[in-house]
Amino acid sequence: MRKITKKCWQCHRTFRVLEDEQYDHVCTNGCYENNGLSGSIDACGEEVTNGDEVIIHDGEIILYENAARYLIEVLGAERKNAGE
Incomplete structure (x- = not known):
């Protein structure tokens, strides 16, 4: 399966996920955990x-x-x- 790069709207860093799971993942940099x-x-x-x-x-x-x-x-x- 091909991986794609997504960019977090909040921290603006990129992360990679499998293409067929691109809408199932939040930022892997942890910024969603304490964003209020x-x-x-x-x-x-x-x-x-x-x-x-x-x-x-x-x-x-x-x-x-x-x-x-x-x-x-x-x-x-x-x-x-x-x-x-």
Whole structure:
């Protein structure tokens, strides 16, 4: 399996993970452990826990799995099916 390089949004250091596991890993440099995000509430109202992958946008914390919900509910994006 091929390894890819990811860059941590917080500490800006790079780390390598297997390509098919790229979304399953947080920074291997340990910066997520004490970054103050654990226990926070994301922009969609869900609790952030240790190890959760998050997106930061304009100072808002968004759980990765809530990204589409954030685009639609908070930013006003429109959801459509292709071909409609």
